[in-house]
Amino acid sequence: MHTLIFGICIATILFAGHPATAYPLYDRADITVKHEWTQVPHNWELQGEAPSGHPINLRIGLKQGKLDELITTLYEVSDPFHARYGQHLTKEETEALVAPSEETFQAVHNWLAFHGVDISSIAYSPARDWLSLQLPLARVEAMLSTKYHAYQHVERRDTTIRTLSYSLPRALHDHIDVIHPTTLFGNMHDFRATSHITSSGATFDSIAASNGATVKGSAGQDIPISCNTTVTPACLQVLYRTDGYVPKAADKGNRIGIAGYLEQFVNFADLQTFFSMFRIDAVGANVTVISVDGGLNDQSTPGVEANLDTQYTEGLTFPTPNVYYTTPGTAPTINDSVTPPQRDEPYIDWLQFVLSHDDMPQTFTTSYGGDEQTFPIDFATRACNLFAQLGARGASVMFSSGDGGVGAGTCETNDGTNRTIFQPVFPATCPFVTGVGATFHIAPERGIDFSQGGFSVYFPRPAYQAAAVPPFLKNLGSTYAGLFNPAGRGVPDVSAQGEGFQVVVGGSVESVGGTSASSPTFAGIISLLNDFRISQGKPSLGFLNPLLYSVGLPAFTDITLGNNPGCGTPGFNATEGWDAITGLGTPDFVKFQEFLGKL
Known part of the structure; x- marks a missing residue:
């Protein structure tokens, strides 16, 4: 020394x-x-x-060192109109830029x-x-x-x-x-509306009571009427038109990754029970669990969040390999009465772990986050730039947009002024991820009241939203002036069902809602689209948003009903085009296939 x-x-x-x-x-x-x-x-x-x-x-x-060049490259390889589209970077190329x-x-x-x-x-x-x-x-x-x-x-x-x-x-x-x-300060939580849990008896009664009755979906498909309140993988397959598609690229490396935090553990017995009830052809399949920084997967404490995520990603993508990353939510500490175990934010740990590997899943979903203002802007910016690295390397990253309508928490600023303000959620506000809001009901789908949406204070509106967001703001006019940043990055980008998901926890079925359900659902569909691309010898989709807001627009079912109240207001309304409760809408897998086959 x-x-x-x-x-x-x-x-x-x-x-x-x-x-x-x-x-x-x-x-x-x-x-x-x-x-x-x-x-x-x-x-x-x-x-x-x-x-x-x-x-x-x-x-x-x-x-x-060359962060600007990395972000420029990210947009070029993600823009379907650019000559470099799909030419994702290697690990070494990405590291050289940062x-x-x-x-x-x-x-x-x-x-x-x-x-x-x-x-x-x-x-x-x-x-x-x-x-x-x-x-x-x-x-x-x-x-x-x-x-x-x-x-x-x-x-x-x-x-x-x-x-x-x-x-x-x-x-x-x-x-x-x-x-x-x-x-x-640790403020990350999962976006799972536990108030919607119901008994298993009511769950199965609602399915049985439908007596095979159906309603017509937006594409004319027959959807079981029970899906209006009771969501299973079969409901999502027919609603978003993935039914009949058989993944072909599992042996070519296509995978989907699920980020797990806060001691949420995947229960293997529950997964098999779920398959036996809702995806019989998948019985015997499993999820690969990868420990990040000593993360555990205790089979004695099944997690509702972890089970929800994995049961529905694999329920939609089987036989595509599913990878669950268990990252601990507690940091090392000394054992004394002054300093009991402390909770930490594990985003950076997880991101660094994934980026340190040459090979990674092509699709990721995360059902966790917190009010943007609770994250120091320097931390949020640095974490966001790590997500840019994932996208540059060919990964599509989905995040739940949150369950607070236009604002959870206090609806007050934390800068000492205590002004009322709508609260968007980070990391969904990061412009390099795809934020997923929630819908419910079928024929038609509606934006659900808890679907969190709004505008970032930290991140300005990205170029890919330049055409989609202004019409929404114009229709809104002066409503809520001063309660949000109209120049900020808008969330969510997209949406999917988020209510009444049938999840097996501890051997019993629970009905669970939240954007925690929506993100793995949308990610499952993206994983199938990556399978479609890879099976044709094409690169994965990578960072999605430039594509979704351009050639991808016709592949969405626009949601025009619903609102997301909060902070003492009715919140934003679902409208024609992009809106701050359902984004661009919900996906139509067949329509996505049609234009992706030409790219």
């Missing part, structure tokens, strides 16, 4: 033993705030100071060395754009000019060690995007 020479007010500081090596002196007067909260985040309360010896696994996101510059490495290494960090102890991501090192809390506090405290969530009662602000030398702001854990 180098011996630091302090108290010398010169432009550089020398380290004993290495007199020829100069390190910049980061003058205290030149340290500026990187991110701060003006108040303790909603639903968290201060418990006291954190112990100085508490170990922190500090992760530093370095400025990525690798930090040598100047960034030098600046950050100098800063760490200045604070006595052993540079050889640093771990790097494959692209070397993330640094990871474990340090005692007191050292981190000195580095970030801050003080950490223990905070407890008032509802969940879990505790986390966080700070309300952190600072860096001004010279480092252009080299460091984000540092974690700092101001990001």
Whole structure:
């Protein structure tokens, strides 16, 4: 360990033993705030100071060298009118674009060395754009000019060690995007409307009572009338016209991935029971479970969310291989009365894990998120750019848009002004993912009241929404002026059924609703379309939105009924064209096949 020479007010500081090596002196007067909260985040309360010896696994996101080129490439390979359409990047090509510059490495290494960090102890991501090192809390506090405290969530009662602000030398702001854990308080939750759970008896009675009666779908197909309230894989297959399609590319590498968090575990026995009831030809098939950072899959505690996701992705895509990623929702901590186990945000962990592999599923679905404003903008931006890497490598990424109508939580800003504002959900607001809202009923489908939609505060409207969103805003006029950002990225992009899903949990059938059901449903259909493409020797669809908002428009059933109340308002209405409750509408698999066969 180098011996630091302090108290010398010169432009550089020398380290004993290495007199020829100069390190910049980061003058205290030149340290500026990187991110701060003006108040303790909603639903968290201060418990006291954190112990100085508490170990922190500090992760530093370095400025990525050619990020603009990566995003330009992403749009080119995702635009069906561009000559590069479908020419997705390899892992190595993607990493070359996000690798930090040598100047960034030098600046950050100098800063760490200045604070006595052993540079050889640093771990790097494959692209070397993330640094990871474990340090005692007191050292981190000195580095970030801050003080950490223990905070407890008032509802969940879990505790986390966080700070309300952190600072860096001004010279480092252009080299460091984000540092974690700092101001990001755990606020991720699943989007599952548990209030809709019913008994198994009522479930089967509703199916039996239909007596085979049907109604006509938007394409003239006969749909069992029981699907109006009781959704099964067969309902979704006929409604979205995937029935009769047999996947052909399972042996050519087509897969679908499901991201699981917060100790939600897939139960294999429940999956087989589900197959025996609702997808008999799939009996004996299973889901591959991959552990991320020690994630478990405890068979004694089946998760409604995990079972919902996997039963319906595989229920729609069998025999396509399904991969469930179990990422832990708790961070390492010391075992004492002051610092009980703390909950963490695992997006970055999961993204880095998936991106570190040469091979990945072509389709992903995630049913988790939180109010956008609860994520520090530096964290949200960095995570969003990681989703851009997934898209550039040929993956389609779906996220639930949320279950809060136009706003869950407090419907108030957290900037100290406490203004009323609609609350969009991140990561669905990230422009590089496809946000999925919810519908219910059939013939016609309607936007359901909990389907969360609106406009991002962090991310501006992307070019692919330039034609679709303005007509909605024009019809809205001055309604809700000041309650949302009309220049922001609009969500959701698309929608699918989200009510009355029959899910086997602990051996019994429960009826579950939420955009947690909609995202795996839409992702299942995209996985089948990827199968169709790959079986023809074509590349996967990759980042979907530029295609969906252009040549994909005729492949949607427009939803024009429903609204999503919240924040003391009726919310947005479903209208002709894109709207902030159902997006572009629900998919028609056959129509998608028709135009994709020509691309």
